[in-house]
Amino acid sequence: MEPRDIDGDLTEILIEEAQIHQRLAEMSRQIEKDYADKDVLLVGVLKGAVMVMADLARELTMPINMDWMAVSSYGSGTASSGVVRILKDLDTDLSGRHVLIVEDIIDSGLTLSWLLANLKSRGPASVEICALLRKPDAARVEIDVKYVGFDIPNQFVVGYGLDYAEKYRNLRSVGILAPHVYS
Numbered sequence: 001m002e003p004r005d006i007d008g009d010l011t012e013i014l015i016e017e018a019q020i021h022q023r024l025a026e027m028s029r030q031i032e033k034d035y036a037d038k039d040v041l042l043v044g045v046l047k048g049a050v051m052v053m054a055d056l057a058r059e060l061t062m063p064i065n066m067d068w069m070a071v072s073s074y075g076s077g078t079a080s081s082g083v084v085r086i087l088k089d090l091d092t093d094l095s096g097r098h099v100l101i102v103e104d105i106i107d108s109g110l111t112l113s114w115l116l117a118n119l120k121s122r123g124p125a126s127v128e129i130c131a132l133l134r135k136p137d138a139a140r141v142e143i144d145v146k147y148v149g150f151d152i153p154n155q156f157v158v159g160y161g162l163d164y165a166e167k168y169r170n171l172r173s174v175g176i177l178a179p180h181v182y183s
């Protein structure tokens with residue numbers, strides 16, 4: 001049987017695994033400084049942020065708490081539906097907590113602007129955002145993001161947690177999905 005090679009579905013590798021880890025290390029040093037005297041709660045946004053959360057959390061040398069929320073707005077397409085649904089809520093009470101949302105990507109910004117407002121309404125001491133990727137040319141809302149890994153072109157990317165129809169999350173690098181896969 002032919003090997004089923006998912007790399008063949010990419011037109012280009014955008015960010016190699018080593019670059020991701022190097023950047024996450026730099027971001028972690030900044031987070032350690034900024035939260036030197038604070039207990040931080042990392043809130044990972046399922047499912048895309050699983051890889052970022054796992055690697056960022058292990059790179060951080062300070063004590064942290066972790067919790068997860070599942071929201072979905074893309075379903076099995078390549079464009080945001082604009083409607084954010086909570087599929088799983090946090091287990092943690094946010095009152096008085098320093099929350100750092102961990103995301104894989106900010107595309108239109110609709111998911112995070114909704115999530116930010118939702119979490120801020122729960123009485124936390126602070127809420128900031130850490131996102132590995134951001135598409136500046138796709139922004140439909142302005143969001144104040146404290147930690148960003150890479151600004152990328154406005155193309156649909158997969159890998160390192162990011163999916164197309166639930167596939168490609170296990171690629172170690174981030175690449176541009178070939179249009180023939182989804183058109």
Ligand SMILES: O=P(O)(O)OC[C@H]1O[C@H](OP(=O)(O)OP(=O)(O)O)[C@H](O)[C@@H]1O
Pocket residue numbers: 045046047048049071072073074075080103104105106107108109110111112163
């Ligand atoms: O800035 P936006 O245009 O709102 O897009 C970003 C969001 O879309 C993706 O989630 P998705 O809905 O695909 O869920 P998933 O993480 O389970 O794949 C991604 O993980 C972000 O949460």
Ligand code: HPA
Pocket residue numbers: 074105107155156157158162163164
């Ligand atoms: O470019 C993307 N790829 C995968 N999932 C996404 N969710 C928002 N943008 C993207």
Ligand SMILES: [Mg+2]
Pocket residue numbers: 048074075162163164
């Ligand atoms: Mg998705």
